[in-house]
Amino acid sequence: MTHTLVLLRHGESEWNAKNLFTGWVDVDLTEKGRGEAVAGGQQLVDAGILPDVVHTSLQRRAITTAHLALDAADRHWIPVRRSWRLNERHYGALQGKDKKQTLEQYGEEQFMTWRRSFDVPPPPLDDSDDYSQAGDPRYADLGDELPRTECLKDVIARMLPHWESGVVPDLQAGHTVLVAAHGNSLRAIVKHLDGISDDDIAGLNIPTGMPLVYELDDEMRPTVTGGRYLDPEAAAEAAAAVANQGR
Numbered sequence: 001m002t003h004t005l006v007l008l009r010h011g012e013s014e015w016n017a018k019n020l021f022t023g024w025v026d027v028d029l030t031e032k033g034r035g036e037a038v039a040g041g042q043q044l045v046d047a048g049i050l051p052d053v054v055h056t057s058l059q060r061r062a063i064t065t066a067h068l069a070l071d072a073a074d075r076h077w078i079p080v081r082r083s084w085r086l087n088e089r090h091y092g093a094l095q096g097k098d099k100k101q102t103l104e105q106y107g108e109e110q111f112m113t114w115r116r117s118f119d120v121p122p123p124p125l126d127d128s129d130d131y132s133q134a135g136d137p138r139y140a141d142l143g144d145e146l147p148r149t150e151c152l153k154d155v156i157a158r159m160l161p162h163w164e165s166g167v168v169p170d171l172q173a174g175h176t177v178l179v180a181a182h183g184n185s186l187r188a189i190v191k192h193l194d195g196i197s198d199d200d201i202a203g204l205n206i207p208t209g210m211p212l213v214y215e216l217d218d219e220m221r222p223t224v225t226g227g228r229y230l231d232p233e234a235a236a237e238a239a240a241a242v243a244n245q246g247r
């Protein structure tokens with residue numbers, strides 16, 4: 001028996017459109033992003049993949065994307081499980097900064113180290129910064145776990161407890177699971193599933209609003225490495241655009 005997992009990055013956000021590092025800042029979708037979410041839901045219908053349960057982050061762009069996609073698929077009624085562990089990577093002091101200006105100011109190597117290295121986080125964000133989440137009530141229970149910056153290694157470490165105790169039990173119960181999340185929290189899941197090396201994960205980019213479907217065996221191993229995008233050509237083009245952000 002295989003288990004179906006659908007990974008969906010939120011549609012284009014207001015800060016994707018402005019090319020700003022976003023991380024935990026809770027920006028909304030653009031109209032284009034809303035359209036991508038609906039189209040993603042339609043792709044699921046066309047492929048006959050109907051989620052039974054949805055997992056999202058605590059961030060508006062993922063929550064709204066999940067709602068719009070599921071509404072388009074007439075699945076707006078399925079159970080929802082939310083966790084901060086699916087949030088975007090906390091981008092530290094880069095939150096709110098322009099990606100192009102950051103590249104110009106710090107150079108290619110530093111920019112790519114901050115953006116795609118496995119274990120080097122950007123400098124931490126001060127709690128007094130306008131883009132800090134230190135006083136945000138939705139994270140009030142996190143205490144010392146509230147990040148001030150994260151690298152992908154950190155994201156994997158905080159994502160895995162939700163994967164193990166939230167997503168895997170739903171898959172094992174026979175549910176088709178939709179995870180609506182973010183570029184880097186989904187890169188963390190894909191790295192975990194596909195066993196991608198710490199170096200090679202730098203080259204993996206996830207496009208907005210495109211369902212990525214994995215069939216998993218009983219050990220939660222993918223039957224096809226990398227899963228499959230329902231629209232592979234559009235996904236490859238959009239992933240290349242993500243890779244080139246800042247240029």
Ligand SMILES: O=C(O)[C@H](O)COP(=O)(O)O
Pocket residue numbers: 020021022023024088091115182183184242245
């Ligand atoms: O938080 C962000 O800025 C984006 O959602 C992901 O950005 P990245 O592709 O630069 O890591």
